[in-house]
Amino acid sequence: MKKIKLSLRFSPHLTEKPITYHLIKDYDLVINILNAEINFNKAGKLTVEMEGTEENIDKGLRYLEQQGVKYKIFTKTIIWEEDKCVHCGACTAVCPSRALKMDQKDWSLSFDKSKCLVCELCIQACPINAMDMDFFL
Amino acid sequence: MSKKSFEEINEKIKQGKAVVVTADEIIDLVEEKGVKKVAQEVDVVTTATFSPMCSTGAFLNFGHTEVPIRMSKVWLNDVPAYAGLAAVDAFIGATELSESRGFDYGGAHVIQDLIDGKKVKLHATSYGTDCYPKKEVTTYITKEDINQAYLFNPRNAYQNYNAATNSSDKIIYTYMGTLLPDYGNITYCTSGQLSPLLNDPLLRTIGIGTRIFLAGTQGYISWEGTQHVLSVEKINQSTTQYSGATLAVIGNLKEMSTQFIRAATFEKYGITMFVGIGIPIPVIDEKMVEFLAVKDSDIYTQVIDYSYPKRSKPTIKKVNYQELRSGAIDLNNKKVPTAPLSSLKKAREIALLLKESIIKGEFLLQKPVQPLPDNNEFKPLNEREVE
Ligand code: SF4
Ligand code: SF4
Numbered sequence: 001m002k003k004i005k006l007s008l009r010f011s012p013h014l015t016e017k018p019i020t021y022h023l024i025k026d027y028d029l030v031i032n033i034l035n036a037e038i039n040f041n042k043a044g045k046l047t048v049e050m051e052g053t054e055e056n057i058d059k060g061l062r063y064l065e066q067q068g069v070k071y072k073i074f075t076k077t078i079i080w081e082e083d084k085c086v087h088c089g090a091c092t093a094v095c096p097s098r099a100l101k102m103d104q105k106d107w108s109l110s111f112d113k114s115k116c117l118v119c120e121l122c123i124q125a126c127p128i129n130a131m132d133m134d135f136f137l
Numbered sequence: 138m139s140k141k142s143f144e145e146i147n148e149k150i151k152q153g154k155a156v157v158v159t160a161d162e163i164i165d166l167v168e169e170k171g172v173k174k175v176a177q178e179v180d181v182v183t184t185a186t187f188s189p190m191c192s193t194g195a196f197l198n199f200g201h202t203e204v205p206i207r208m209s210k211v212w213l214n215d216v217p218a219y220a221g222l223a224a225v226d227a228f229i230g231a232t233e234l235s236e237s238r239g240f241d242y243g244g245a246h247v248i249q250d251l252i253d254g255k256k257v258k259l260h261a262t263s264y265g266t267d268c269y270p271k272k273e274v275t276t277y278i279t280k281e282d283i284n285q286a287y288l289f290n291p292r293n294a295y296q297n298y299n300a301a302t303n304s305s306d307k308i309i310y311t312y313m314g315t316l317l318p319d320y321g322n323i324t325y326c327t328s329g330q331l332s333p334l335l336n337d338p339l340l341r342t343i344g345i346g347t348r349i350f351l352a353g354t355q356g357y358i359s360w361e362g363t364q365h366v367l368s369v370e371k372i373n374q375s376t377t378q379y380s381g382a383t384l385a386v387i388g389n390l391k392e393m394s395t396q397f398i399r400a401a402t403f404e405k406y407g408i409t410m411f412v413g414i415g416i417p418i419p420v421i422d423e424k425m426v427e428f429l430a431v432k433d434s435d436i437y438t439q440v441i442d443y444s445y446p447k448r449s450k451p452t453i454k455k456v457n458y459q460e461l462r463s464g465a466i467d468l469n470n471k472k473v474p475t476a477p478l479s480s481l482k483k484a485r486e487i488a489l490l491l492k493e494s495i496i497k498g499e500f501l502l503q504k505p506v507q508p509l510p511d512n513n514e515f516k517p518l519n520e521r522e523v524e
Contacts, residue, residue: 086187086399086411086480090314093322093476104464107481125315127189127401127409 003051005034005074010044014069020048027060028052034114047114076118077134080111084130091122091131139177140422143504146180150498155180157495159488160331160418160429167430175430176423181495181502184333185350185415185487188326188479189401191312192292192363193231193410195248195390198284199259201225202276207269208261212236213247220261224269228289231400231410243408245400248288251280252352252393286390288352288398292362294414296334296382297438300325300461302453302473305444310405314478316443320468323440323475328484329433329458333416336429338379340367342419344505349386350415350491352398355500356388367511372437372455381515386414397487413483415491419502433458440468448517 010019015038023029035047050057064071080100087108091100099115100122102108122131149155156179158166163182167175199208201224211220211227215237218229233244250257256277265272280286301313302323309316314324329335337343347358362383370378397413420426438461440453456466465472494500 087482088187088189088411088480089477090324093324093474093478094315094317102464102477104462107477107485121315124404127314127403127411128399129402 002054005049006071008046009070015044023060027056029060078116079132079134081130091126094121094125143502146419147501157181157492160184160336163429164432172423172426176426179420182418182429183488183491184336185484186328186332187413187483189409190293190412191232191409193290195229195288197227197286199225200284204271205269206263206271206274210262212260214258216244216247232408245408245410249395249400252395280391288388288390290386292383293386294333294384297380298326299441300438301443302440303444304442311443312406320473323473324478325461326478331484334382337418340509344508346506348503351388352413353394354392358384359387360385361509366513366515378437413487415487
């Protein structure tokens with residue numbers, strides 16, 4: 001099994017097609033939608049995680065190409081080493097997407113990976129080095 | 138008016154009868170029961186902070202080698218330590234950078250590695266003397282096999298501190314963290330209503346000799362901190378602001394835990410160290426309860442524009458900690474996100490731990506042997522022509 005993260009861009013005529021449905025049904029892929037911005041008049045943008053056999057992922061990607069969906073595979077992801085983290089909050093000062101946030105009650109840090117734009121700002125901002133880059137593929 | 142002495146409170150602690158609450162908990166108690174009742178019922182209030190504190194360092198005594206050496210230059214894991222003391226004593230400062238790894242490793246990391254029991258490479262050189270003929274040594278040490286290792290921090294636990302922002306069009310890297318352009322963010326750095334010196338703002342119970350929680354062990358306040366100024370400012374009719382007191386603290390590094398002290402690197406600024414400090418405040422009278430009931434909305438700080446590389450930087454706004462904690466404040470009609478730099482989660486952990494050890498009778502209060510000065514000035518360094 002293999003897992004990749006990718007962003008998809010649809011042209012307007014494709015926003016009504018059940019693309020993820022076909023990826024799941026026809027290619028036996030596990031699709032986790034991380035972020036979706038679909039504007040029916042203009043275009044759609046999806047960030048998804050795709051899990052399946054190497055072969056099925058290839059087939060799925062080919063299906064996307066045939067449909068005219070443009071995609072970009074993420075080769076990096078941000079990892080938060082929670083056991084190192086002291087929950088100071090310095091990283092939240094720079095995170096543009098609020099993927100990193102302080103809980104207003106217990107003042108612990110939370111990391112919502114699905115909102116992460118992989119801008120890498122938090123890696124430098126963390127004084128403890130608890131944010132790191134993970135390369136996959 | 139009820140008054141309690143340190144001795145009476147310690148007696149209660151020994152008998153397991155002391156009532157101890159944290160500086161967070163006392164706020165609701167006072168609201169519910171009133172100052173008078175709380176002054177009678179509560180004996181000790183615990184306060185804490187876990188913040189980056191640059192003025193951190195450790196004294197080490199390595200012991201003598203066979204064929205002894207009078208170390209005049211010392212490096213620990215390639216970080217220079219100051220050895221202009223005695224033959225085998227040195228002081229390692231947290232902000233000192235490694236000569237081989239730059240910003241990735243510094244004095245704070247050496248201190249962290251020592252506390253963690255790791256092996257640290259000691260390299261020392263000397264000019265050689267009749268009684269100390271050896272001129273060079275390279276070996277490993279750990280905290281277990283050296284004689285003394287104690288933290289001595291000349292300036293910690295700032296009473297209150299600025300919040301920082303950046304009006305310029307460039308990102309700036311400061312000891313207040315990464316500041317985004319065009320007032321992109323604001324950072325702030327005390328634990329507010331839980332902060333030690335904001336709960337005893339006139340230092341009525343805290344002074345030289347006070348026993349404190351220091352990075353996981355029991356330490357002491359040894360002196361006023363550097364730049365210590367006990368200043369008082371009126372914000373409005375009901376709010377008085379205290380700002381500049383600091384503490385010099387001391388404690389046995391061998392007993393510390395890196396859960397409560399941690400090396401830190403501020404991007405493009407340098408190395409510092411998070412230090413966890415907890416201070417118990419005895420409820421000696423009703424006036425003390427009034428101070429201890431202080432809450433985030435009563436404590437003001439100023440948002441300073443760090444884009445001016447000058448001694449005096451412009452103040453943009455006065456804000457209180459409740460506003461800072463809310464996640465965003467208004468600045469020039471724009472909502473600017475706020476972020477802390479010190480860990481309130483860790484500070485709360487320390488305040489609770491200290492509370493528990495007092496309740497268990499493991500931590501007794503120590504009455505100061507001398508108060509900290511209240512008439513210091515904050516002096517600048519004026520450059521004079523040197524012939
Ligand atoms: S800056 Fe680092 S240590 Fe601080 S909360 Fe973020 S991840 Fe944790
Ligand atoms: S990489 Fe950017 S978006 Fe992702 S968590 Fe870090 S700062 Fe936030």
